Amino acid sequence: MTVDRAVMMFAGIMILVSLALGVYVSPYWFLLTAFVGLNLMQASVTGFCPAAIFFKKLGIKTGCAFQ
Template sequence: MTSWRVVRVIAGTFILLSLALGIPGSPLFVSQWWLAFTAFVGLNLLQSGLTRWCLMNNILRKLFGLREEC
């Protein structure tokens, strides 16, 4: 798996989990403040799409030796 695919899987997991924890109708609801985490992940995805730089990608490549897409 490439580092970009792992970043997308992690981001999707974070978004779904934070929505489950932040939406009042969810059985896993904790606090609406979890929706701020959803916004944070979304902003990071937007930033990485515009600048082609992603801190999570760099961390994954250095820690786990994942290869980058060409």
Template sequence: MTSWRIVRIIAGTFILLSLALGSPASPFYQSPWWLVFTAFVGVNLLQSGVTRWCLMETLLRKLGIRAGC
């Protein structure tokens, strides 16, 4: 598995988890502040799409994960 796939899997997991914890309609609801984390992940995805740089991908490559194509 390449670093770009892992980044997208992690981002998608974070978004779904934070929505489950931040949405009042969810049985896992904890606090609406979890939606701030959802926004944070979204902003980072937008930033990486515009600048073509992602800190998570850089860290994964330093850990020895193969770079994505």
């Protein structure tokens, strides 16, 4: 698995968890969904992604998007 795929997997899991929490616990959890979406848009424009940095430090090999 590359950093690119790990970031996409992490973002997908965070979105699904926050949607479930928003439906079953509190609508304020939808703010986490919005934050993840905004972070993905920001990373696509600037190339800076905190999750990618974290996964690189874990030793996952880099892909073409986050070199």
